[in-house]
Amino acid sequence: xxxxxxxxxxxxxxxxxxxxxxxxxxxxxxxxxxxxxxxxxxxxxxxxxxxxxxxxxxxxxxxxxxxxxxxxxxxxxxxxxxxxxxxxxxxxxxxxxxxxxxxxxxxxxxxxxxxxxxxxxxxxxxxxxxxxxxxxxxxxxxxxxxxxxxxxxxxxxxxxxxxxxxxxxxxxxxxxxxxxxxxxxxxxxxxxxxxxxxxxxxxxxxxxxxxxxxxxxxxxxxx
Amino acid sequence: xxxxxxxxxxxxxxxxxxxxxxxxxxxxxxxxxxxxxxxxxxxxxxxxxxxxxxxxxxxxxxxxxxxxxxxxxxxxxxxxxxxxxxxxxxxxxxxxxxxxxxxxxxxxxxxxxxxxxxxxxxxxxxxxxxxxxxxxxxxxxxxxxxxxxxxxxxxxxxxxxxxxxxxxxxxxxxxxxxxxxxxxxxxxxxxxxxxxxxxxxxxxxxxxxxxxxxxxxxxxxxx
Numbered sequence: 001x002x003x004x005x006x007x008x009x010x011x012x013x014x015x016x017x018x019x020x021x022x023x024x025x026x027x028x029x030x031x032x033x034x035x036x037x038x039x040x041x042x043x044x045x046x047x048x049x050x051x052x053x054x055x056x057x058x059x060x061x062x063x064x065x066x067x068x069x070x071x072x073x074x075x076x077x078x079x080x081x082x083x084x085x086x087x088x089x090x091x092x093x094x095x096x097x098x099x100x101x102x103x104x105x106x107x108x109x110x111x112x113x114x115x116x117x118x119x120x121x122x123x124x125x126x127x128x129x130x131x132x133x134x135x136x137x138x139x140x141x142x143x144x145x146x147x148x149x150x151x152x153x154x155x156x157x158x159x160x161x162x163x164x165x166x167x168x169x170x171x172x173x174x175x176x177x178x179x180x181x182x183x184x185x186x187x188x189x190x191x192x193x194x195x196x197x198x199x200x201x202x203x204x205x206x207x208x209x210x211x212x213x214x215x216x217x218x219x220x221x222x223x
Numbered sequence: 224x225x226x227x228x229x230x231x232x233x234x235x236x237x238x239x240x241x242x243x244x245x246x247x248x249x250x251x252x253x254x255x256x257x258x259x260x261x262x263x264x265x266x267x268x269x270x271x272x273x274x275x276x277x278x279x280x281x282x283x284x285x286x287x288x289x290x291x292x293x294x295x296x297x298x299x300x301x302x303x304x305x306x307x308x309x310x311x312x313x314x315x316x317x318x319x320x321x322x323x324x325x326x327x328x329x330x331x332x333x334x335x336x337x338x339x340x341x342x343x344x345x346x347x348x349x350x351x352x353x354x355x356x357x358x359x360x361x362x363x364x365x366x367x368x369x370x371x372x373x374x375x376x377x378x379x380x381x382x383x384x385x386x387x388x389x390x391x392x393x394x395x396x397x398x399x400x401x402x403x404x405x406x407x408x409x410x411x412x413x414x415x416x417x418x419x420x421x422x423x424x425x426x427x428x429x430x431x432x433x434x435x436x437x438x439x440x441x442x443x444x445x446x
Binding site for chain 2: 164
């Protein structure tokens with residue numbers, strides 16, 4: 001009963017491989033969820049009742065059903081309808097869809113916070129609805145929602161540990177293998193806990209910097 | 224090829240899983256609530272050392288995956304301290320502490336939401352620090368915190384699905400079992416998803432009801 005972390009040294013490379021896979025999956029899923037979140041945010045702020053109701057249903061469903069259930073639904077369900085994809089792709093898709101529900105809320109808040117004067121100015125300048133949206137509304141909304149999108153990313157890094165349950169050997173999956181190889185689960189999981197905490201801490205620091213940089217002209221209002 | 228069809232007994236099985244999920248959710252929420260509020264009180268009294276330790280523990284618990292915490296408690300702790308741990312007790316310990324970390328944050332922010340002038344006025348009237356907490360801060364902080372608390376509990380209900388990974392027979396585990404037996408992932412996971420969704424909605428509406436009650440004194444009555 002002695003905490004001996006040196007036994008982990010030979011396995012560090014193996015764990016780093018897992019960490020890399022985690023980051024890869026999260027990066028891809030972040031892109032996916034921001035794109036999806038943008039589309040859903042547009043749908044939710046749409047003036048059409050039906051489209052916004054449908055978008056709300058999506059957000060409501062994917063926020064209120066546990067991620068592990070969604071993951072199993074895709075992982076076991078997709079082959080049933082003839083789509084055979086590997087665990088990594090399934091994981092990224094599931095993370096993107098679940099993350100998209102959270103991201104859409106962040107972006108929607110950004111869209112709703114836009115001053116009506118800006119929209120009126122665009123209208124008076126004769127910009128079409130589409131151009132107003134892609135050139136004016138979205139850039140402002142994405143810029144102000146960097147911080148909430150950052151917490152979506154942090155949540156995603158934590159959630160990605162669940163991907164280990166569908167045979168995907170990311171950080172948690174690799175750590176499980178190391179734990180059963182060395183018979184030292186306590187040391188392995190304590191280190192893993194610290195690594196995840198450090199990782200999310202670094203990400204949140206980066207987000208704060210990015211947020212400040214992008215919103216430097218609004219310094220006194222945002223900070 | 225089908226190995227087995229659905230039987231009426233499967234519904235009982237699903238409800239049993241739902242019972243385990245809801246039961247563990249209620250127990251761990253209650254324990255987490257008590258621990259989290261106690262931590263908040265420790266911070267209110269500014270107990271040295273203990274306060275810093277609690278802040279650090281809460282930070283680590285919030286910023287690491289629940290799955291890793293579960294593995295640490297279920298695989299790591301018994302191996303390190305040479306004791307026995309059942310899946311249910313590991314689940315109760317982990318989920319309670321995890322909930323406590325988030326409750327702590329809500330408790331701190333809702334205590335701080337009460338204006339300093341109120342506390343100072345109460346102190347001038349000769350109330351002790353405990354009386355201030357009990358009669359001035361607690362009633363207002365409770366009303367303030369019920370909104371974030373509801374969001375937290377809806378989230379924690381979904382987090383309980385992770386305990387299926389260490390072998391607790393909750394709703395997600397029953398789903399996995401039924402999925403393996405019937406090989407009909409779409410039906411099984413949809414049913415499980417709907418049950419989780421309904422449970423989450425029930426928690427959310429209970430929270431909304433409680434908030435309405437607690438805020439009744441300050442609600443706008445109309446002209």
